[in-house]
Amino acid sequence: MAESEPSRRGFLARVVIALNALIAIIVATPAVGYLLSPLLRQRSSQWVVIGKATKFVAGVPQRVVYEYDDEGGYSVERTRSVAFVGRTPGDLIVLSPVCTHMGCNVAFDDTAGLFECPCHGGKYDTSGRVVEGPPPEPLRRFQSRIRDGNLEIQLT
Amino acid sequence: MSKERDATTNIAAEKASIRPWLRLPRVMSEFFDEPMPKGVGWPHVFGSTLLALIALQVVTGVLLSLNYSASTSTAWESVRYIQDRVVFGGIVRGMHHWAASASIIVAALHLGRVFLFAAYRSPRRWTWVVGVLLLFVLLGFGLTGYLLPWDLKAYFGTKVATEIPGSLPVIGPYLLQIVRGGMAVGPFTLTRFYSAHVIVLPALLALLLIVHLYLVRKHGITAPWTRTGEAGRSERSFFPFQALKDSVAIFVALMVVLVVAALIGAPLEAKADPTNSTYVPRPDWYFLGLQHLLRIFQGKWQILGTAFIPGVAAVLLLAWPWLDRNNERRVRSRPVALTLGAVCAAMVLGMTIAGYAAVRDEERRMADLRVVPSSSAQQPEESAPISSADLVRDGERLYVAMKCDSCHGPEREESLPGLPPDLGYAGSKLREGWMRTYLLEPHPIRYRSDGVRPMLRMPDYRLSDVEAGALAAFLTTRTDVARFAPVVAEQGSSPDQIAEGRRLFSNYQCLGCHVLESEGSRIGPDLTHVGARLTVGYLDMFLREPEAVIPGTSMKNFGLWEEERAALVAFLQSRE
Numbered sequence: 001m002a003e004s005e006p007s008r009r010g011f012l013a014r015v016v017i018a019l020n021a022l023i024a025i026i027v028a029t030p031a032v033g034y035l036l037s038p039l040l041r042q043r044s045s046q047w048v049v050i051g052k053a054t055k056f057v058a059g060v061p062q063r064v065v066y067e068y069d070d071e072g073g074y075s076v077e078r079t080r081s082v083a084f085v086g087r088t089p090g091d092l093i094v095l096s097p098v099c100t101h102m103g104c105n106v107a108f109d110d111t112a113g114l115f116e117c118p119c120h121g122g123k124y125d126t127s128g129r130v131v132e133g134p135p136p137e138p139l140r141r142f143q144s145r146i147r148d149g150n151l152e153i154q155l156t
Numbered sequence: 157m158s159k160e161r162d163a164t165t166n167i168a169a170e171k172a173s174i175r176p177w178l179r180l181p182r183v184m185s186e187f188f189d190e191p192m193p194k195g196v197g198w199p200h201v202f203g204s205t206l207l208a209l210i211a212l213q214v215v216t217g218v219l220l221s222l223n224y225s226a227s228t229s230t231a232w233e234s235v236r237y238i239q240d241r242v243v244f245g246g247i248v249r250g251m252h253h254w255a256a257s258a259s260i261i262v263a264a265l266h267l268g269r270v271f272l273f274a275a276y277r278s279p280r281r282w283t284w285v286v287g288v289l290l291l292f293v294l295l296g297f298g299l300t301g302y303l304l305p306w307d308l309k310a311y312f313g314t315k316v317a318t319e320i321p322g323s324l325p326v327i328g329p330y331l332l333q334i335v336r337g338g339m340a341v342g343p344f345t346l347t348r349f350y351s352a353h354v355i356v357l358p359a360l361l362a363l364l365l366i367v368h369l370y371l372v373r374k375h376g377i378t379a380p381w382t383r384t385g386e387a388g389r390s391e392r393s394f395f396p397f398q399a400l401k402d403s404v405a406i407f408v409a410l411m412v413v414l415v416v417a418a419l420i421g422a423p424l425e426a427k428a429d430p431t432n433s434t435y436v437p438r439p440d441w442y443f444l445g446l447q448h449l450l451r452i453f454q455g456k457w458q459i460l461g462t463a464f465i466p467g468v469a470a471v472l473l474l475a476w477p478w479l480d481r482n483n484e485r486r487v488r489s490r491p492v493a494l495t496l497g498a499v500c501a502a503m504v505l506g507m508t509i510a511g512y513a514a515v516r517d518e519e520r521r522m523a524d525l526r527v528v529p530s531s532s533a534q535q536p537e538e539s540a541p542i543s544s545a546d547l548v549r550d551g552e553r554l555y556v557a558m559k560c561d562s563c564h565g566p567e568r569e570e571s572l573p574g575l576p577p578d579l580g581y582a583g584s585k586l587r588e589g590w591m592r593t594y595l596l597e598p599h600p601i602r603y604r605s606d607g608v609r610p611m612l613r614m615p616d617y618r619l620s621d622v623e624a625g626a627l628a629a630f631l632t633t634r635t636d637v638a639r640f641a642p643v644v645a646e647q648g649s650s651p652d653q654i655a656e657g658r659r660l661f662s663n664y665q666c667l668g669c670h671v672l673e674s675e676g677s678r679i680g681p682d683l684t685h686v687g688a689r690l691t692v693g694y695l696d697m698f699l700r701e702p703e704a705v706i707p708g709t710s711m712k713n714f715g716l717w718e719e720e721r722a723a724l725v726a727f728l729q730s731r732e
């Protein structure tokens with residue numbers, strides 16, 4: 001009996017570890033699924049009216065404040081946001097004001113004719129291309145369309 | 157014995173020499189090598205099991221808090237969201253709910269075991285005191301967590317529970333306001349309870365738990381059936397012998413919680429509604445006994461039930477190690493203590509059962525006054541007389557009690573896309589059968605159609621078949637005969653007429669805006685099952701003058717002839 005004790009002990013130790021591992025897995029499975037839930041949520045997109053199309057004339061990019069419904073699972077919140085509308089011959093481009101470097105909001109500098117980021121001096125031209133500073137990418141361009149005379153952008 | 161200890165040390169030393177990087181496991185193994193006195197076994201698993209359940213509550217609680225929103229306008233919605241939309245949300249919430257009950261049961265068993273083994277005597281008196289305080293903290297978790305879903309049961313349960321401190325003489329009214337954060341149970345009560353549930357109580361729990369475990373470890377396990385002060389013979393080490401029993405108990409507890417969570421889940425009633433006058437307040441089961449005390453002692457005796465008896469019981473429980481002066485631990489030598497313990501346990505159990513019976517009674521009495529007799533909820537709906545006067549009256553009462561008018565009443569404007577429809581003429585518009593099915597499982601009708609997004613969604617009130625039938629029957633009686641032709645018994649339409657309607661449907665390019673059998677575009681509503689939903693009168697009127705029915709609709713007035721309308725309506729009616 002005494003001789004077999006260590007091996008019995010070793011066996012039981014393994015059983016205890018296995019059982020506790022099983023317990024951990026049983027708890028972890030729903031927990032991980034729950035945590036990953038945002039990844040599995042369907043991304044929705046919506047078209048949002050940002051203004052009458054005729055309002056936007058050629059020249060410097062215009063800053064527009066628009067409203068949209070921000071749906072957060074169980075609540076829908078009317079939210080305000082900003083975009084820049086630039087008009088080139090034959091085309092309307094709508095740019096996001098979010099700097100691609102660290103996400104500050106850019107402003108348009110009339111005298112320089114450039115978008116300037118207040119944070120680390122990033123600069124973009126009127127079509128959103130980077131001309132100076134740390135931003136790695138041009139400003140994001142919204143998908144846009146004209147419906148019933150309104151300029152709409154797609155939010156995703 | 158000593159051989160075994162040697163073996164243990166040898167194994168540990170061996171392990172350490174083979175794998176010197178496994179320092180932590182060695183420290184752990186020393187911790188786990190606590191010697192267990194002879195006689196320790198299955199009765200000693202409850203402490204570990206309770207610890208594991210508390211750990212489970214921490215995990216599931218943190219997960220729930222990731223999505224929960226403690227405000228009266230979003231708490232219920234966010235819980236519902238967790239329940240219905242989050243992956244494993246229902247399971248996680250179910251586990252949190254049921255593990256709370258399981259913790260109370262296991263804590264009671266643990267307390268009972270310690271009492272039976274007289275393991276609370278010096279030097280373990282303070283271990284007992286801290287343990288009892290831990291039990292109070294657990295009850296505090298139950299009390300505060302109960303409010304958080306902000307459903308009817310949460311609201312009324314808390315309303316009654318907070319009346320208890322409010323009934324105390326002199327300080328009562330002030331205490332009530334402090335606990336509630338105002339005169340009534342409301343937004344401040346919710347944030348207070350939330351704060352207590354996720355900050356104050358967890359901190360207290362952690363502190364007490366550390367002290368409790370430290371004391372347990374410091375004084376070791378009481379050797380069963382010895383005299384006080386007499387050292388028991390140490391036998392095997394905790395790991396793996398007792399650890400295995402503990403692990404098995406934890407596994408069983410976890411499986412029970414998991415299975416109940418999966419099969420029953422955590423209840424979520426309709427959102428809290430302070431105007432509801434038929435709801436019977438019911439605390440969680442472990443407070444039923446306390447609540448019953450309030451029923452027994454009323455009027456000038458009330459303070460006995462609210463403060464005196466619970467207070468004395470708490471003090472006696474805390475002071476018990478000093479009251480029991482017996483030195484013997486053997487069962488036969490402690491007749492007085494054990495009889496006293498058994499009587500107390502029986503009293504708590506009896507009060508709980510009596511409290512449960514009383515709540516059931518009240519609920520039954522209320523059910524007679526309620527809009528829909530709950531006894532009939534069990535009957536299949538076929539046996540319920542559809543549209544009988546009774547059913548309509550029940551439906552109307554339900555409609556008022558559930559405040560359907562706040563979204564569907566005449567005050568709202570249908571011209572705004574995404575707002576709920578006016579149900580003032582529901583009977584002229586919607587078919588009874590469709591309403592009943594829809595009420596049982598509301599789904600977004602124009603959800604995510606292009607550009608038009610519902611600003612509010614119809615909540616699922618989890619109605620019973622009979623309740624949904626009653627509501628549908630009532631709504632069917634609300635007609636607007638001035639605008640819509642009354643619904644006559646189904647006049648069958650000829651196949652020719654339907655064929656003609658189908659031709660017109662494609663001629664007028666209805667699919668440009670509507671969907672039929674997954675063809676077409678989602679600008680207007682999907683017409684695949686329109687025949688099951690809308691009445692002939694409504695369709696006819698809508699085709700004749702869309703603007704008059706829904707101001708601001710994008711539906712064009714095609715200037716149809718009467719025969720064309722009839723054919724189109726016949727065709728649409730055939731789409732069930």
Ligand code: FES
Pocket residue numbers: 099100101102103104117118119120121122133134135
């Ligand atoms: S965030 Fe705009 S430059 Fe750094």
